[in-house]
Amino acid sequence: EIVMTQSPATLSVSPGERATLSCRASQSVSSNLAWHQQKPGQAPRLLIYGASTRATGIPARFNGSGSGTEFTLTISSLQSEDFAVYYCQQYNNWPSFGPGTKVDIK
């Protein structure tokens, strides 16, 4: 089983600032890494797949990078609608998710 970890658990950011979220895999997942955004009471929404490819309709302020075991999601200028929980998901083996990073308003 590939274990995913995320840091920090909570990130407090002011609107307009940059947010940098980290995800680490217990073994290499190549570029088979996705990022999902979840708002309270809603289903997750796919943001990034293949570590760096934005899903359809995702704004350019969301950028993913990394490969192997270390990944980063950067939100370049936080908008009010971006305050949410972000999960990474690996799919190099049976799918597994990280515990999430909550991005809240500073």
Added chain:
Amino acid sequence: QLQLQESGPGLVKPSETLSLTCSVSGGSVSSNNNYWGWIRQPPGKGLEWIGSVYYSGNTYHNPSLKSRVTISVDTSKHQFSLNLISVSAADTAVYYCARSLELLDAFDIWGQGTMVTVSS
């Protein structure tokens, strides 16, 4: 566009079987580019993949749940289903159905989720 909708009982008694269905609309459950998955999220916690099914009936399960899980597909009804036997309070969660384009792939379309509570 493709939409998924979960349905099933919101309350299940301990030791009984949890049964959920996911209805697929705006697309075909028989498409050879789609795998159909179940993912759950206990209250206040993260996401756990339960398993996935292909329209042919081939199924794939999380090893931690495999002995209790059955996933099936009904192409005539445009649905796929989850059965989880011998449930306990630890199975209380929001259950999501989702689509991936390959067995090992990102889940790109999600249902809205359905809350299932295990309690007597």
